[in-house]
Amino acid sequence: MRFGILVFPGTWSDTDCHHAVCGVLGQRAGYVWHKDSDLAGYDAIIVPGGFSYGDYLRAGAIAKFSPVMSAVRDFAQSGGPVIGICNGFQILCEAGLLPGALRRNGHLEYRCQWTHLRAERADTIFTSRCDQRRPLAIPVSHGEGSYFAHPVTIAELEAEGRVLFRYCEPDGRVTDAANPNGSVANIAGIINESGNVLGMMPHPERSCELLLGSDDGNLIFGSMADAVAAATAGDLQADPVR
Amino acid sequence: MPVSKEILDEIALSPAEYQMIVDRLDREPNPVELGMFGALWSEHCGYKHSRPLLGMLPSTSARTLSQAGAENAGAIDIGDGLAVVFKVESHNHPSAVEPLQGAATGVGGIVRDILAMGARPIALLNSLRFGPPYQAANRRLLRGVVDGIGWYGNCIGVPDVAGEIFFDESYSQNPLVNAMCVGIAPIKDLASAAANTPGDVLLLVGAGTGRDGIHGASGLASRTFEEEQELRPTVQVANPFLEKVLIEACLEALGTGKVRALQDLGAAGLTSAAVESVARGERGFALDISLVHRREEGMTGYEVMLSESQERMLLVAAPEHVRDVSAVFEKWDVPCRAVGVVTEERVARVTEGSDPLAAAPVPHLADAPRYRLMGSPSPDHVARQHLQLSDVPLPPDVGLGNAGEVLLRLLASPNIASKRHVYRQYDHQVQTNTVVAPGAGDAAVLRVKGTGKAIAVAIDGNGRQCFLDPYQGAQRVVAEVTRNLSCVGAEPLALTDCLNFGNPERPDIYYQLEGCISGMADACRELGVPVVSGNVSLYNESQGAAIFPTPIVGGLGLVEDARKHCGAGFPAGGLAVVLVGAGKLSAGPHDLAGSEYLSVVHGLIRGRPQIDLALEQRVQELCRRLIADGVALSAHDCSDGGFAVALAESCILGDTRVGGAGPVGFTASAEFADSIPGRWDAALFGEAASRILVSVDPSNLAAMLSAAQEARIPACAVGETGGDLLIVGSLLGVAVADLADSWYRGLSDAWI
Numbered sequence: 001m002r003f004g005i006l007v008f009p010g011t012w013s014d015t016d017c018h019h020a021v022c023g024v025l026g027q028r029a030g031y032v033w034h035k036d037s038d039l040a041g042y043d044a045i046i047v048p049g050g051f052s053y054g055d056y057l058r059a060g061a062i063a064k065f066s067p068v069m070s071a072v073r074d075f076a077q078s079g080g081p082v083i084g085i086c087n088g089f090q091i092l093c094e095a096g097l098l099p100g101a102l103r104r105n106g107h108l109e110y111r112c113q114w115t116h117l118r119a120e121r122a123d124t125i126f127t128s129r130c131d132q133r134r135p136l137a138i139p140v141s142h143g144e145g146s147y148f149a150h151p152v153t154i155a156e157l158e159a160e161g162r163v164l165f166r167y168c169e170p171d172g173r174v175t176d177a178a179n180p181n182g183s184v185a186n187i188a189g190i191i192n193e194s195g196n197v198l199g200m201m202p203h204p205e206r207s208c209e210l211l212l213g214s215d216d217g218n219l220i221f222g223s224m225a226d227a228v229a230a231a232t233a234g235d236l237q238a239d240p241v242r
Numbered sequence: 243m244p245v246s247k248e249i250l251d252e253i254a255l256s257p258a259e260y261q262m263i264v265d266r267l268d269r270e271p272n273p274v275e276l277g278m279f280g281a282l283w284s285e286h287c288g289y290k291h292s293r294p295l296l297g298m299l300p301s302t303s304a305r306t307l308s309q310a311g312a313e314n315a316g317a318i319d320i321g322d323g324l325a326v327v328f329k330v331e332s333h334n335h336p337s338a339v340e341p342l343q344g345a346a347t348g349v350g351g352i353v354r355d356i357l358a359m360g361a362r363p364i365a366l367l368n369s370l371r372f373g374p375p376y377q378a379a380n381r382r383l384l385r386g387v388v389d390g391i392g393w394y395g396n397c398i399g400v401p402d403v404a405g406e407i408f409f410d411e412s413y414s415q416n417p418l419v420n421a422m423c424v425g426i427a428p429i430k431d432l433a434s435a436a437a438n439t440p441g442d443v444l445l446l447v448g449a450g451t452g453r454d455g456i457h458g459a460s461g462l463a464s465r466t467f468e469e470e471q472e473l474r475p476t477v478q479v480a481n482p483f484l485e486k487v488l489i490e491a492c493l494e495a496l497g498t499g500k501v502r503a504l505q506d507l508g509a510a511g512l513t514s515a516a517v518e519s520v521a522r523g524e525r526g527f528a529l530d531i532s533l534v535h536r537r538e539e540g541m542t543g544y545e546v547m548l549s550e551s552q553e554r555m556l557l558v559a560a561p562e563h564v565r566d567v568s569a570v571f572e573k574w575d576v577p578c579r580a581v582g583v584v585t586e587e588r589v590a591r592v593t594e595g596s597d598p599l600a601a602a603p604v605p606h607l608a609d610a611p612r613y614r615l616m617g618s619p620s621p622d623h624v625a626r627q628h629l630q631l632s633d634v635p636l637p638p639d640v641g642l643g644n645a646g647e648v649l650l651r652l653l654a655s656p657n658i659a660s661k662r663h664v665y666r667q668y669d670h671q672v673q674t675n676t677v678v679a680p681g682a683g684d685a686a687v688l689r690v691k692g693t694g695k696a697i698a699v700a701i702d703g704n705g706r707q708c709f710l711d712p713y714q715g716a717q718r719v720v721a722e723v724t725r726n727l728s729c730v731g732a733e734p735l736a737l738t739d740c741l742n743f744g745n746p747e748r749p750d751i752y753y754q755l756e757g758c759i760s761g762m763a764d765a766c767r768e769l770g771v772p773v774v775s776g777n778v779s780l781y782n783e784s785q786g787a788a789i790f791p792t793p794i795v796g797g798l799g800l801v802e803d804a805r806k807h808c809g810a811g812f813p814a815g816g817l818a819v820v821l822v823g824a825g826k827l828s829a830g831p832h833d834l835a836g837s838e839y840l841s842v843v844h845g846l847i848r849g850r851p852q853i854d855l856a857l858e859q860r861v862q863e864l865c866r867r868l869i870a871d872g873v874a875l876s877a878h879d880c881s882d883g884g885f886a887v888a889l890a891e892s893c894i895l896g897d898t899r900v901g902g903a904g905p906v907g908f909t910a911s912a913e914f915a916d917s918i919p920g921r922w923d924a925a926l927f928g929e930a931a932s933r934i935l936v937s938v939d940p941s942n943l944a945a946m947l948s949a950a951q952e953a954r955i956p957a958c959a960v961g962e963t964g965g966d967l968l969i970v971g972s973l974l975g976v977a978v979a980d981l982a983d984s985w986y987r988g989l990s991d992a993w994i
Contacts, residue, residue, distance in 0.1 A: 137900045
């Protein structure tokens, strides 16, 4: 499979994601420049972390107008897997692909630290390799990562099982102390209604090698690769010519 | 003389220096020329008072690729065809005036120094000094500086991996903000800053030029200042997003192979960038400033030449390559303008359209006068060095074991307390190389992708000890930074330094400057590390008092096998703990000299610190070997707060793996506890150098002790890890949780 990794001028997790999915996971990947609007040839899209256009206004508020984001919207609408990480999550929310917003951290400070995440479901294309009983060790690094949405929206997300990751203790308990930024209900990541778009504040690409402290991030990228491989196999079987 | 004293003061030139300019030009300089001379002859750019002394420092080794001063930063061969480039630089005065922008632009400036070498910035470090945090003005500076460093570093995607912070009254209103950047590049791709080919085009890229920061080099950094408010306009304003784009665009432009040289615009802006480039290439330039893109209307030629607007670089390219180079910047939406050409004739010629503005020989501009002064210690210097144990009453027993209360106080002292509250505001993981993160070890460890290796980086200083004895104090600083590298298993390869001092025209300050540099030089020779880059910040005074003499030293080390590194926390219970470098705890007055204990508990800054460099070298070598062999499971040096604080920190950190068990206790053996002298305060909290606390599996203890003996290194087993308490005989019995509470809260409590 081939991942497409978006590059805005202020993106800095692009090469980290590339290293994670190619160097570690052994998949293929290409960079997609923010002025491009063609995603042909990519099986999944990563909207990586960084400061897209500087984020002097509001994180992701300008990125949503970029040519590449129109293409991402179409890609997502046709069912393609999209993962937004950190600034990528902020951009997906601003672009309306995911509900809610990321506010300034509750304590008003930037936070770079390890967190543990409970995968609430293992039946999505992003978590099929995860085990709900074993929290993932994945770090955060952001100043505006406090997830917020209207209580009705939160209730919908919960009811529909769209809260995919929650900050928790290493043993899986969801506590206030484990919440690094004041997110509502310890929400670290959510998916869209169709389940093919994920936004998460923590950085799975930073936890793909034990040398760096954890390789749990592979579970997420690996799940995506599995899903694409399965879909491709399905297509091949359905193809009468073959 | 046609210029007034006031004008000369503004550009920090003396009347004698003005006369020197007139003699060299054989005429009066015009205002633009005078401004250019003033900037280039400033202490910041011209090193008037320091260069003659800097020659003492060794600057080469088998691994050096570029020497201090020859290029923008030092470059070290780490094998595999790769070079590591690094440098530390001060931004003290701007940070005193406007802490957030001052610190942010300090980070930006040092990053561009690394970029100018053609290297990708991979790590930031910083060393900070402030007045006591109980004063609101100092807290404002602390918060502003930390915000500025975090804002800039986080936005440009370069991890901030290590640093240090120290508080003392002498830094009140004159904080030190020293930022270090580390970059990496294939050796074959290292860039030059030398514009050596006549006809080449000078391309100014990046931000528009504005009025910010005029006289930053000469006005702010080259004289003392009392009326800081009036200098506000000389502080530059940062745009980290543009810096990030500039990094990518410059590296991509270099990748075309069509850039001959590049140079950052830092202090003294376009003037120093252009003059230094052609001075290195032994050429001249013709610059038309009407071609410079600006962010303000109506700027004079003087303002354009001396603006210190940030996020700008000067590129040199052959005329036939200008289109291809420009295309890269166009892709990144970064302005790129041809503003001049390199000339055969060694003259710096500036015009605005067809109007001549300046024409001065490059060798004269680039050759600042050098002063060798006579230093002498201040009258109270000898008295300060005098310390007897009888001057220091033994603290009373308050029930935690005699020493427990003192230990808790020291752990909560902002100088010793955990800096977690600061470094967790900095992204220290981006670029996915951080193996040992801030707080987990004595130095940061970064793996080098594509190799099995890792580099280690650390930064250290000790102004208090340099104040007491410039020569010995500076030796101890070099020893400490290399020891910190050794404690993570890295072989020290090279150093960079930032020399922060008061007004060198005062004999007592010059004495400090000379003593520190000569101490550093001797320590570097003994420990086999060159100083390959650096910066000098003088005139750090306010209200007539100088800061402590504060040489800050950044170190680079190499770990051949990235997996064979080590942290500072005891990783488990049941391990034997060994003190390497001392056969028992000593308790002489020199152990207490300049110690945190003496300052915090007794309010004294006294004594004469010492160091034995030959022992230091052996201790570090053994420590590295123990880590490489997998024998040492943790290593932490005894520095601020001495043996007891090092022991407490290793307990508090404990198992630092992600999701690891955390703190672990320790119990000293009866034999060791009994060996502690009656002056337990000097023994436990004295800061004798060359000592490292190592934990090993008990099955390796005997072999390890005999290895130390063979290497003629005193060492002793001190006890075993385990439980929840830190126990040393009847002297210490404290819950590790309480120690951790003091240590973690010490700085964050001071924050509010």
